[in-house]
Every structure is written in structure tokens, then in C-alpha cells.
Amino acid sequence: MVDSLALDAVRRLSTGLRRLGDGTDDATTRTDLLHGAWLAGTCLGAVGMSLHHKLCHTLGGSFDLPHAATHTVVLPHAMAYNAAAAPEAMRRIADALDVADAPSGLHDLISRAGGPLALRDLGLGESDIAAVARKAVEKPYPNPAALTREGIEDLLRAAWAGERPQAPASATPGRITEQVVASFAGTPDVRLRRLLTDLVPRLHAFAVENDLTQAEWQTGMDFLTRAGQISNAGRQEFVLLSDTIGLSSVVDLLTNSRTPDSTPSAVLGPFYVEGPPELDQGADIARGLAGTPLYVDVAVTGTDGSPIADAVVDVWQSNDDGFYDVQLPDLDGPVLRGRLRTDTEGRLRFWSILPCEYPIPDDGPVGSMLAATGRHPYRAPHLHFMIGATGYTQLITQLFVQGGEYLDSDAVFGVKDDLIVDFAERSGPTPDSRAVDGPWRSVEFTFRLAGGGE
Numbered sequence: 001m002v003d004s005l006a007l008d009a010v011r012r013l014s015t016g017l018r019r020l021g022d023g024t025d026d027a028t029t030r031t032d033l034l035h036g037a038w039l040a041g042t043c044l045g046a047v048g049m050s051l052h053h054k055l056c057h058t059l060g061g062s063f064d065l066p067h068a069a070t071h072t073v074v075l076p077h078a079m080a081y082n083a084a085a086a087p088e089a090m091r092r093i094a095d096a097l098d099v100a101d102a103p104s105g106l107h108d109l110i111s112r113a114g115g116p117l118a119l120r121d122l123g124l125g126e127s128d129i130a131a132v133a134r135k136a137v138e139k140p141y142p143n144p145a146a147l148t149r150e151g152i153e154d155l156l157r158a159a160w161a162g163e164r165p166q167a168p169a170s171a172t173p174g175r176i177t178e179q180v181v182a183s184f185a186g187t188p189d190v191r192l193r194r195l196l197t198d199l200v201p202r203l204h205a206f207a208v209e210n211d212l213t214q215a216e217w218q219t220g221m222d223f224l225t226r227a228g229q230i231s232n233a234g235r236q237e238f239v240l241l242s243d244t245i246g247l248s249s250v251v252d253l254l255t256n257s258r259t260p261d262s263t264p265s266a267v268l269g270p271f272y273v274e275g276p277p278e279l280d281q282g283a284d285i286a287r288g289l290a291g292t293p294l295y296v297d298v299a300v301t302g303t304d305g306s307p308i309a310d311a312v313v314d315v316w317q318s319n320d321d322g323f324y325d326v327q328l329p330d331l332d333g334p335v336l337r338g339r340l341r342t343d344t345e346g347r348l349r350f351w352s353i354l355p356c357e358y359p360i361p362d363d364g365p366v367g368s369m370l371a372a373t374g375r376h377p378y379r380a381p382h383l384h385f386m387i388g389a390t391g392y393t394q395l396i397t398q399l400f401v402q403g404g405e406y407l408d409s410d411a412v413f414g415v416k417d418d419l420i421v422d423f424a425e426r427s428g429p430t431p432d433s434r435a436v437d438g439p440w441r442s443v444e445f446t447f448r449l450a451g452g453g454e
């Protein structure tokens with residue numbers, strides 16, 4: 001709302017000043033100017049002030065310069081200082097001023113209207129510039145571009161001398177952004193058009209606001225290239241990247257956790273393999289691998305608690321050393337993964353081994369990123385589930401071992417309180433009379449699926 005008031009003010013004030021400068025001093029011109037001034041004043045009351053006002057208050061308050069004239073002189077230079085950090089705002093102001101470049105266009109408008117252009121004409125001494133700059137950066141205040149004393153001194157020197165702010169030689173970032181966004185206008189897929197039209201300006205703004213260097217950009221390109229080169233059917237570096245920056249968990253939350261009564265979801269992770277081996281109830285998915293035996297006894301129901309029979313349940317997990325079968329080329333897999341089905345009461349029981357914490361593969365670019373940021377690569381111990389049943393929303397989730405390591409600092413931000421479960425320590429006879437030497441564990445859980453009835 002404030003932006004639209006401001007742009008209307010810019011249009012009316014520039015039109016009025018242009019007409020006034022050209023000698024047309026009539027009621028229409030004055031109406032436009034008054035209307036624009038009122039709109040602009042209304043904007044001032046609704047937003048915060050930054051570099052321009054700080055400079056003008058310093059010049060007025062400490063150096064006794066006249067208020068309106070000082071604002072007139074400083075504004076094009078304050079805009080030029082911020083232009084690269086606020087390209088979209090500058091583009092909109094330039095459009096409202098009907099010029100190619102906002103800061104130099106405003107300078108030209110002031111000149112044409114006969115306004116003041118130089119601080120030296122308002123009584124500021126050149127020797128005062130350093131003191132003004134020092135005062136202006138004394139207390140931090142919000143501003144699009146970073147505030148440096150040298151930068152402010154350059155700005156003030158240009159304003160003192162009445163120089164015309166330099167318009168960028170040819171292309172500005174804002175213009176390029178505009179052209180790229182325009183190039184998507186003919187995208188037939190509406191959703192694709194929307195996503196690209198939103199993504200590209202954010203990427204450009206990231207580059208502009210961080211003053212991204214060519215070398216940094218090249219490092220980023222190399223990083224992504226290495227992520228591609230290290231990826232194959234068993235190594236999903238881009239999934240790891242998405243997981244370790246939390247994007248997978250954000251998308252997972254948006255997609256899957258909008259029904260409070262259903263079991264929370266968790267990320268798929270990089271180790272799921274399509275078409276796992278079909279196993280019968282009671283099977284041991286560990287197929288005799290070493291580890292603490294684990295008896296899994298789960299139920300699948302709707303949100304109302306009604307059992308779901310014949311639900312397809314894919315399970316997968318790491319071995320006792322923290323590796324998945326796809327990471328172990330010498331292993332006769334698949335193992336520690338399988339597809340099972342719930343019985344008529346919606347129950348599913350099978351054997352496995354206790355999952356342990358494990359590092360995500362950190363010998364690639366994602367590992368470099370974790371090392372560079374001082375992060376560990378460990379995931380809290382967990383068991384993966386993907387549950388599908390006709391008429392219900394698919395549930396992809398994980399059960400985390402209560403008391404396990406890294407529950408508070410999971411490398412992929414995947415732990416949810418409701419999914420931390422007691423993997424109870426047991427000994428003695430097992431529920432299905434399977435012979436087990438020594439202690440074993442058991443876990444019970446009820447998965448509640450959203451949807452149902454269709």
C-alpha cells in the first residue's frame with residue numbers, strides 16, 4: 001500500500017516539477033504537486049527512514065543547512081548509493097519518473113525545475129564533509145546498502161560539488177532481472193511460470209545484496225558440478241544438499257503435515273530404493289546381520305483409529321555400523337529394506353536390528369560444506385517407513401530411537417518430537433517365540449494416515 005502511494009507521489013511530483021520547470025504554472029500543475037506532496041508525507045509516517053534522512057538531519061541539525069534545499073540536493077546521491085542494493089525499487093522509481101535510471105533522472109529533473117544541486121551552494125564547507133560522514137555512520141540504522149565512512153564521504157563530495165550521479169554504463173542488475181522475468185511470460189505451464197518468475201529475482205537479489213564476486217559464483221558452480229559428478233543410483237548428493245540445508249524438511253512440512261490428527265511425516269532421505277524385496281509378516285529384514293535384535297510391532301490406522309488392512313509398508317534402515325546396503329558394494333543386498341503388508345487388523349510385525357546413528361556421506365561437496373561450517377554429519381538413529389493404502393494419503397516418515405545420539409542436532413533437521421519412540425530393552429522369550437540370544441529391543445507404534453473414505 002505504501003509503495004503504491006509512494007509511486008503515485010513520484011509520478012505526480014515529477015510531472016508537476018517538469019511542467020513548472022517548463023514554465024507551466026497553472027492550477028493543474030499545482031494540484032499535482034500538492035497531491036504528490038500529501039501522498040509522500042503520508043508515506044513518511046508509515047515507514048522507517050534510512051541514509052537520506054540521516055544525512056539531511058545531520059546537515060540540518062549540526063551544520064545549519066536549509067531543510068528542503070538540503071533534501072533536494074542529497075536525494076539523488078543517496079539513491080545512487082543504494083541503487084545496487086535495491087534494484088527493484090530503483091526500477092519502479094525510474095518507471096514512475098519516466099527515466100532510464102532513477103538517481104541521474106532525478107538529478108536532471110531537479111536541474112530542469114531550477115532546484116539546488118550542490119551542498120556548497122547551501123553553505124557547507126568542503127572541510128565539513130569528513131565530520132558529516134563520521135556522524136552519519138556513528139549509530140547503525142537500517143539501510144539497503146552497507147554504510148561505510150569512505151562511501152558516505154564520496155557521496156557527500158559528489159553532492160557538495162553538484163555532480164550528476166553516474167548512471168550505470170549499460171545494463172543494471174535490475175534491468176537484467178526484468179528481462180529474464182519477461183522471458184518467462186510465454187511459459188504455458190502457469191505453475192512453472194510462477195515459480196521461475198519468483199525464483200530468478202530472488203537469486204539475482206542474493207547476488208546483488210551480497211555483492212557476489214565472480215570467484216564466489218564460480219565456487220558455487222564448481223560445488224554444484226561436483227555434486228552432480230559424485231551422484232549415481234546409490235549416491236544422491238543433491239538430496240543430501242537439500243536435506244542438510246533443511247529445504248527437504250521445509251517442503252515436507254508444507255506438503256505432508258497439514259492434518260494435525262495424522263502421524264507427522266519426515267524426509268525421504270537419499271537411501272530409499274524403488275521396488276524393495278517383498279517380505280512376509282514376521283520376516284527378519286536384517287537377514288542375520290550382526291546387531292541388537294529388534295522386534296517391530298506397528299499398526300496402521302486412519303485418523304479415527306480404524307485399522308487399515310493390506311497397507312503397503314516399505315521399511316529401510318542402516319546396519320549396525322551406520323551404513324545402508326547401497327553404500328556397501330560388497331554386500332549381497334538388498335538387505336535391511338523390504339516391502340511388507342498389514343494384516344486384516346492393520347497390524348505389521350517383523351524383525352530387524354536396532355538402527356544406530358550414522359554420518360551422511362561426507363566425502364563429497366556436501367561434506368565440505370558441513371566441514372566449512374563446523375557442523376557434524378550425523379543423523380540421529382532411526383527407522384524409515386513409507387506407507388501407502390488405497391484412499392489414504394501416503395505417509396513417509398521415520399521413527400527415532402529415544403535416548404539416541406544427535407536427536408538435538410540431526411544433520412538433516414528431520415527429528416520431530418512425536419516421532420521419538422521408546423525402543424524398549426527386553427530380554428527373555430520373544431512374542432513370536434523366535435530364539436534370540438541375549439537382550440533384544442522392541443518398538444510399538446501406530447501410524448495414523450490422513451484421508452480415507454474415498
Ligand SMILES: [Fe+2]
Binds near residue numbers: 271379382
Ligand atoms: Fe536414514
